Amino acid sequence: MIEFCTRRRMVLAILVLFSLTVVTLIVEGRWSNNHKIAEVNAENESSCGSEPVKVIESCQQCSTLEINAGQVYCLKTGYREQIQCGKGKHKENVFKRSCKVDPWVEERKFWILELITCIVGIGTYGIVRHRQGILDQQLMEKVNRQIAA
Known part of the structure; x- marks a missing residue:
């Protein structure tokens, strides 16, 4: 076909x-x-209660170790941020919670993948065309030698 x-x-x-x-x-x-990316549940806020929340570390992808360990804050979205409850700088006031990742980040990753795939495809096409030209030339030389003989 x-x-x-x-x-x-x-x-x-x-x-x-x-x-x-x-x-x-x-x-x-x-x-x-x-x-839409999953909404963060209200339980993220429950660790701080009504105290003000300060973001210490912005939203980042969870490591493989955190995901394999089954950390609750990584299970929902796969991303986490570190927050501090209240105004004190005590270690017990620092928590990690899940966060939403911006959709444009994922879209950008997708388009980069598409661009790389397109470049690889065009490169392979060029290599195949070049090789086919060499083989055609060799075939023509062989035919010319047979005709001349």
Whole structure:
């Protein structure tokens, strides 16, 4: 079946599929409400009560060790921040809690992955085309030698 497709048809099919993928990603990113990052529960605030909260360490991805240890603050979103309750600088007032990561961070990571994949694909295509040119040239030289003999 694929043997009957010309180069033009294959390129056209790939471009159509690529265009549909991009349109789907844009529509999904703009209009979808289903993929919101999980809200942080009220239990994060319960450790401080009504005291003022100061963020000591901003929202960061949990380490593999924390996730494997089953830390409660890493299980919900996979991200954590360090907070301090009250105005004192005592060690007992410092806690870690889960936090929401900005959606644009995840979107940026996705587009970087897509860009790298595209670059690798174009590079491989160039290598294949170059190799095919070498093989075609060798074949033509072989045919010319056979004709000359």
